[in-house]
Amino acid sequence: MPPEKIEIFKNLEGWAEQNILVHLKAVEKCWQPQDFLPDPASDGFHDQVMELRERAKEIPDDYFVVLVGDMITEEALPTYQTLLNNGDGVRDETAASLTSWAKWIRGWTAEENRHGDLLNKYLYLCGRVDMRQIEKTIQYLIGSGMDPRTENSPYLGFIYTSFQERATFISHGNTARHAKEYGDSKLAQICGTIASDEKRHETAYTKIVEKLFEIDPDATVLALADMMRKKITMPAHLMYNGRDDNLFDHFSSVAQRLGVYTAKDYADILEFLVGRWKVEDKTGLSSEGRKAQDYVCGLPQRIRRLALGRAKKPQYVPFSWIFDKEVKL
Ligand SMILES: [Fe+2]
Ligand SMILES: [Fe+2]
Numbered sequence: 130m131p132p133e134k135i136e137i138f139k140n141l142e143g144w145a146e147q148n149i150l151v152h153l154k155a156v157e158k159c160w161q162p163q164d165f166l167p168d169p170a171s172d173g174f175h176d177q178v179m180e181l182r183e184r185a186k187e188i189p190d191d192y193f194v195v196l197v198g199d200m201i202t203e204e205a206l207p208t209y210q211t212l213l214n215n216g217d218g219v220r221d222e223t224a225a226s227l228t229s230w231a232k233w234i235r236g237w238t239a240e241e242n243r244h245g246d247l248l249n250k251y252l253y254l255c256g257r258v259d260m261r262q263i264e265k266t267i268q269y270l271i272g273s274g275m276d277p278r279t280e281n282s283p284y285l286g287f288i289y290t291s292f293q294e295r296a297t298f299i300s301h302g303n304t305a306r307h308a309k310e311y312g313d314s315k316l317a318q319i320c321g322t323i324a325s326d327e328k329r330h331e332t333a334y335t336k337i338v339e340k341l342f343e344i345d346p347d348a349t350v351l352a353l354a355d356m357m358r359k360k361i362t363m364p365a366h367l368m369y370n371g372r373d374d375n376l377f378d379h380f381s382s383v384a385q386r387l388g389v390y391t392a393k394d395y396a397d398i399l400e401f402l403v404g405r406w407k408v409e410d411k412t413g414l415s416s417e418g419r420k421a422q423d424y425v426c427g428l429p430q431r432i433r434r435l436a437l438g439r440a441k442k443p444q445y446v447p448f449s450w451i452f453d454k455e456v457k458l
Contacts, residue, residue: 130217130282137345138218138230138283144340145229152333153236162247165319167254178254184313185255190451192311193257195389196304196320197450198380200252202297202365203245203323204267208274209364210238213290216283237330244323251319262449266370273367278359284352287337288402292361294331295398298324300390307387335405346411347418353408354421357399357428370449379446382458392436400429 167177213234214220221231252258279285305320341349368377384390403409409426411418445455 134282134284134345134348135218137341138216141340142229145233145337148336148340149233149333150229150236152329152336153233153240154329156239159240160243160322162243162250165247165315165322166250181251181254181315182256184315185257188257188308188311188313188316190257190454191383191387191456192304192307193252193451194380194448194456195384195387196248197252197258197263197448198365198368198384199297199300199304199389200245200248201263201266201270201368202363203241203248205270205275205365206238206241206245207271209241210234212275212277212279213237213286215279215281216286217281219283219286233333237333240326240330244326247319247323251316258450259452262370266368266376266450269369269371270365270367273369275362275364275367277362277364279356282352284341284349285356287334287341288353288356289361291331291334291338291402292356292398293364294327294334295401296361296363296390296394298327298331299394299398300384301327303387303389307389335402338402339406342406342408342411346413347415349406350408350411350414350418350421350425353402353406354424357425361395372449373446379448379458382441383456386458393433396429396432396436399425399432403429 167174167181171177216230219228219230219234221228221234223231226232252263253260277289279289301320301324305317305324308314308316308320338349363377363381365380366377368380370376373379381390385392403425408422411422414422441458444458446458447453447455
C-alpha cells in the first residue's frame, strides 16, 4: 500500500483505541468453553457426559457434518491471525506491540480461540464423530492457509473480516436454531453464544470500514467492489482430509441444503453491508468510484437471481468426519 494510505491507519490509532478496542470484552467478563461443558473435576462428570451424549443421539449426521466443518474453520485461527498481520499499517510488528491495531488483532484472536476450543471439546465428548479424521483435517487446513486475495491492504482486509464475521454470526446462529429444533438446548446455547461473539466482532470491523468510507470514500468503495469481484472466499476453502479433493464444496453443499449458510445469505450479507455503510448515498466519488458504487449496489440482486437458477440433482458423498457415512449434498 502507498505510504499516504499507511499514514491513514497510523493516524487512526487514537480513534481505534476509543472506538474499536471497546468492542473487546475483558477476560474476567468473558465466557469460557468450560462454562458450557461437563466439569472434569466434579463427581457428576460422567453423568453430565452421558446426558450430553444422549442429547446428541437425537441429532442427524448431516447436522454433524456442518458443525464439524464450522469447528474446523474456527480451529484454523492461526491463519486468520496471520491474515490480519499482513495488513500494511495495522500489523503487529513485534507480537506484543502496543499499537491499538496490534492490541485489537491479539485481543480478537484470543476471543476467537474459545470458539474452536468449545466446539472441539463438545464434538469430542458427543461420540458421534471421528475425532482423528477431524484433527487431520485441521492440520491439513492450517498447513494450507487460505487465499482471501486481500493483498496487504487493510481496506480489503477489513471488508473481508466484516463479511466473514457476519457470515459466521449467521451460520452459528443457524446451527443453534437447528440444535434447538432437535431438542438439544445445551448445544443451541453453545452455538448461540459463539454467534453473539461473532456479532460483536462484526460490529467492530464494520465500524472500521464505516470510518474508512468517511475519510477515504473513493478508495473504500473501490476496495469493496474489488473484494466482491474476486468473491469472498470462505476461510476454510482449502480444506482437505487426505481423501476428498472437493471436501470444502461437499461441506458447503450440506450447509447450503440444511440452510445453515446459503447463497441467499451471501447476497443478504452484502446487502446488509452496503446499507450499513450507506454506499448508495456516497457523493463526490471519482468516475471509477461511481462505477464501483453502482456495481456493489446492484450485486445482491444479481447474486440472488443466479442462485435461483442453480438446481442440483441429489448426490450422496461419504464424510471421513462421521466414519465415512454418506450424506446427501
Ligand atoms: Fe469464531
Ligand atoms: Fe469470528
